[in-house]
Amino acid sequence: RQSNLASTLHNLDGRSYGNLKQIRGRYTFGPVTVFIDRVQADPFASPSKVRVRVDRADAKFPLDLTTDRADRIAAADYLLRAGNEVLAKLDQRALILGHPGQEILERTNILIDDAGFEARLLVNLPARGRRILGHQAADILTRDLPEFAERLFLFDRWSGAPAGRGGNTHAPSAQGLADHVQLHRDQLELRSHLGEAGLIGFVGNGAILPRKSGDSDLPMKSSDAVVFTSPPELEHTVELSSGRTVTGMGIPRGVTVIVGGGYHGKSTILRALERGVYPHIAGDGREWVISDPTATSIRAEDGRAVTGDDISAFINNLPSGSDTRFFSTTNASGSTSQAANLVEAIEAGAKTLLIDEDTSATNFMIRDDRMRALIPAEREPITPFVSRVRPLLTERGVSTLLVAGGSSAFFEVADHVIALDAYVPADVTARARELVGAEDGAGPSAEASDAVFAAAPARVPTAGALRPSSKTKSxxxxxxxxxxxxxxxxxxxxxxxxxxxxxxxxxxxxxxxxxxxxxxxxxxxxxxxxxxxxxxxxxxxxxxxxxxxxxxxxxxxxxxxxxxxxxxxxxxxxx
Ligand code: ADP
Ligand code: MG
Structure with a gap:
C-alpha cells in the first residue's frame, strides 16, 4: 500500500490539517511495516505516533545477541543510539526517536521481541499555518521512515558501515553491537558477583568519576581527571566468564565512612556510586562503578509532605505531640524529611543507603557531647543517625555509605573509613579507630539498646487514595x-x-x-x-x-x- 499512502498525502496537500486523521493505519514498504498509530489534531498538538517494524527473518540479527532478556535491553539501547545516527544522516528532524543518556535503561523506544524489531517514533507532521504540507509529509513517512528502518534493522546493510567513531557517535556496526551487549553482560555478572562477595559497591581502577561540568553527565577530560585507584586493603579482582578481569575497590556490607578535606572528591565518588545502580556505556568512565541495585540516596528535603511514616526510631516526643509512629505532615523539617526518606527507602527494599553531609540535616546525623549536656534528652526529639546506623545494619541488614568530612562522630560506628586525598583513596580504618581509643581489633561500637527498628506496620492506602478528583487523564x-x-x-x-x-x-x-x-x-x-x-x-x-x-x-x-x-x-x- 506504499503508493497508497504517498498519493493520499500528495492529495492532502493544502487541505486543512484535520484531514490528516485518515492516514492512520498500517502500510508495507518491502520488508518494512509502517504503523501510523495516532495523528495529531493540529500542528501544535503533541506529535503524532508512528512505528516501523521488520521481521526477524528479514532483519537477520545475530540470535545470540538478541534473545536473552538482558541482552535485548542492551541491544535495544545500541539500536537507539544507532538510530539517532541514522536519522542524523538522513537529515530528518521531523522524526523523533528519543535520546538516551550515559546509562543503559530498559526503554520502549526500540522493541526487540521474538518476532522482530520495532522502533517507536514521534513525528511532527508538517503544516503551513493550519494547512497540510502533503508532499513533505510524504517524504517523511513514505521515503525517510522506511529508509530509516531499513538502515537500522537490516543487519546485512550494516556490513561495510564505518565503525562508531567513539564518544557518543554510534554508526551501526556488527562489532559495535557485539561489544555493547558484551559490556552489559559483564557489568551484570560483576554486579551479581558483588552480592555474593558481600560487597555493596565497586569502583574499578582506571575509572573516571568526575563529570565535565555540574550540568553535564559526560566524563571530565581524561587529561584533567585523576583516574581512580583502589587502596590495596580494599582491592578486589574479579574474573568474568567472558575472560575479562576487573580490579578495583570493593566496599563491604556494613558502615563505611568517606572522609577527607573539602574539594578532595568525596561527593564525586558517592555520586558515581549513586549512579552505579545503572550500567554505563563504554567511554563513560563509570563502566566499572557498580552498586547494589537497591542502593538509595538519602537526603534532607524540607517542605515535602509525609503520610503515615513510622519515624519513631529517629524522632520522638515532638513538641506538637504528634505520634511519630504514624507521622504525617504537609511541611516536613530538614531532619524529619530525612528520617522519612530513610524509612521509606527501607520500606521500598533498599539494602544500602548513600548519605552525603552536603545534603544532610546536621541535627539528623549527629549531636555532640556538650549539646547532649545542655539540652536534656527528653527535650530533644531526635536520636541522631550516628546512634541508629548500627541497629539499622544488625536489625535490618541495611548498609550505609556515608560522606562525612566535618565530624569524627562516625569513626566509632564505622567498619571502614576511607580517606580521600587529592582524589586518591586510602584505607584509614586503623588510624580512625585509634583516635577514638578503640581496643586493638575491637569492632565498631553499637549503642546498647533494645530493638529500635521494630517491624513497621504496613502502610495501606485507602481505595480512593490515588484517584484524583479530575476525571481527565490523571x-x-x-x-x-x-x-x-x-x-x-x-x-x-x-x-x-x-x-x-x-x-x-x-x-x-x-x-x-x-x-x-x-x-x-x-x-x-x-x-x-x-x-x-x-x-x-x-x-x-x-x-x-x-x-x-x-x-x-x-x-x-x-x-x-x-x-x-x-x-x-x-x-x-x-x-
Ligand atoms: P568534596 O565533596 O570532597 O568537597 P567534590 O567531590 O565535590 O569534593 O569534588 C570537588 C571538585 O573536584 C569537583 O569540581 C569535582 O569535579 C572535582 N573532582 C572530583 N574528583 C576528581 C578527580 N578524580 N579528578 C579530577 N577532578 C575531580
Ligand atoms: Mg562534598
Missing part, C-alpha cells in the same frame, strides 16, 4: 522532576537517582497502575512488588496496558516509583 510527566497527578504536582527534584525524563513518564503510568491496585487492603510494599513483577514479565509496555505505541518511557526502579507515591500530597492511608 498522571502526566512534566520533564524530569515533576509528575502532574490530577490537579496536584509531585515534586521529584530531590531524587538524584531519577535520571531520565522517560523514567518520569513511566512513573506517571505506574501511579495510574497503582491506583487500580490499591483497594484498601493492599499495602504499599505489596503493590510495589506486584508492579515490579509485572515489569519483569511484560516489560515497560505492560505498564501502559500494551498500547500499540506506548510513547517514550524508561523503566524506573521500585525505589523511585515509591518515592513519587510517597511525595503525593493526596496520599491517604487506612488507619
Amino acid at each position: 498522571a502526566k510527566a512534566k520533564g524530569l522532576d515533576t509528575v502532574q497527578f490530577g490537579r496536584s504536582f509531585i515534586d521529584l527534584a530531590a531524587l538524584s537517582q531519577l535520571i531520565d525524563g522517560q523514567q518520569t513518564g513511566a512513573i506517571a503510568e505506574a501511579l495510574e497502575y497503582l491506583a487500580e491496585i490499591f483497594d484498601g487492603t493492599t499495602s504499599i510494599t505489596e503493590a510495589l512488588t506486584e508492579i515490579d513483577a509485572m515489569l519483569d514479565a511484560q516489560g515497560i509496555d505492560g505498564i501502559t496496558g500494551h498500547r500499540a505505541h506506548p510513547g517514550h518511557l524508561a523503566r524506573p526502579r521500585t525505589q523511585e516509583i515509591a518515592a513519587a507515591l510517597n511525595r503525593f500530597r493526596g496520599l491517604r492511608l487506612v488507619d
